[in-house]
Amino acid sequence: MNTLNSSLAGQHAVVTGGGSGIGAAVAETLLRAGARVTLMGRSPQRLDAQRDKLAALGEVACVSADVTQESSVANAFSQAGAVDILINNAGQAQAAPFTHTDMALWQRMLDVNLTGVFLGTRAVLPGMLERGHGRIVNVASTAGQIGYAYVAAYCAAKHGVIGLTRSLALEVATKGVTVNAVCPGYTETELLHASLEQITSKTSRTEQQARETLLRSNPQRRFVSPEQVANAVLWLCQPGSEAVTGQSISISGGEVM
Numbered sequence: 001m002n003t004l005n006s007s008l009a010g011q012h013a014v015v016t017g018g019g020s021g022i023g024a025a026v027a028e029t030l031l032r033a034g035a036r037v038t039l040m041g042r043s044p045q046r047l048d049a050q051r052d053k054l055a056a057l058g059e060v061a062c063v064s065a066d067v068t069q070e071s072s073v074a075n076a077f078s079q080a081g082a083v084d085i086l087i088n089n090a091g092q093a094q095a096a097p098f099t100h101t102d103m104a105l106w107q108r109m110l111d112v113n114l115t116g117v118f119l120g121t122r123a124v125l126p127g128m129l130e131r132g133h134g135r136i137v138n139v140a141s142t143a144g145q146i147g148y149a150y151v152a153a154y155c156a157a158k159h160g161v162i163g164l165t166r167s168l169a170l171e172v173a174t175k176g177v178t179v180n181a182v183c184p185g186y187t188e189t190e191l192l193h194a195s196l197e198q199i200t201s202k203t204s205r206t207e208q209q210a211r212e213t214l215l216r217s218n219p220q221r222r223f224v225s226p227e228q229v230a231n232a233v234l235w236l237c238q239p240g241s242e243a244v245t246g247q248s249i250s251i252s253g254g255e256v257m
Contacts, residue, residue: 004057007238009034014083016067016120017090019046021189022139024053025226026087029234031057038080040065041090067116077123082131085237086124088117088161089139093191095150095198106153113157117164125168125177134177135237138165139229142185145248145256158183162248169246178245182232185252186214187224220253 013030017023018039027037027050036059039047047062054060065076067090077083092112094105117138128134143151144158162181169179186192199210215221229251235241236249250256 004032004034006034008085011035011084012038012080012082013085013087013237014038014040014077014080014120014124015087015089016040016065016116017139019043019050021191022184022187022226022229023087023089024050025230026089026139026233027060028054028057029227029230030085030087030237031060033234033238034058035085035237037061038063038083040067040076040080042066067120068111070119073116073119073123077120082127083124084128084131084133085135085137086120087137087139087233088120090116091139091141091191093143093151093154093195095154095195097150098152101153109153109157110160113154114160114164117161121164121168121179125172128177129172129175132176136168136177136179137233137236138162138179138181139233140165140181140183140248142183142250142252142256144181145183145250165248166246173245178236178242180236180245181248182229182236183248183250183252183256184224184229185218185250185255187226187229189226192223218253218255222253224251224253 013035015023015027018027019041031037038061040063041047044064051060051062063076063079066072138161140161141158143155144162165179165181196207196210200207232251
């Protein structure tokens with residue numbers, strides 16, 4: 001894990017989906033770089049537990065928010081105050097064959113993975129433009145760069161995140177605000193463990209066999225760690241990365257080139 005530094009001293013970062021997984025790792029990495037961090041998520045208990053873990057590293061606040069609800073997002077960001085760095089990390093994946101993808105699943109994938117990014121970004125962008133500085137990093141997925149079978153709704157939403165990233169980056173390119181996406185491959189999080197459980201429950205494969213199935217497409221033959229994603233996010237937020245905007249950086253062991 002990164003040692004403490006002060007490259008982001010005086011900056012306020014909001015991390016959605018900050019209670020676990022990639023969001024928690026990003027929050028820790030930004031704190032170690034000197035930022036003040038607000039964790040947002042649906043579970044107050046999970047957020048509080050994460051805050052307790054991180055409290056020794058710096059100033060951490062928690063605000064409950066459902067990124068799919070316009071009023072909830074507006075209320076959460078009004079509580080959070082001015083934001084210099086926004087990490088749109090909240091997300092959810094659900095698999096189903098296309099012919100079994102009903103409207104509820106389709107809408108849920110779009111709401112959580114795409115509309116949530118739109119609402120969070122809309123809440124912070126006016127302040128960033130006013131101050132002439134901001135960093136927005138959207139946690140997309142390799143599913144926003146290529147297709148995967150049985151997750152059409154998730155892929156559509158994550159492709160949408162990358163389209164939004166590119167469009168907004170052009171719109172604010174001269175305003176001191178950068179907008180980028182990081183695209184993790186299979187990452188050691190609860191989401192991955194849920195995918196493995198789904199494979200083992202629906203097939204005769206063991207967890208180890210399920211892992212090997214997912215790793216076949218990875219040139220490095222290993223899963224990504226949340227900390228590796230967090231390090232890429234940090235780089236995009238630090239001084240010196242101003243020329244990088246509108247990019248979708250694949251953190252996937254070479255799965256996407």
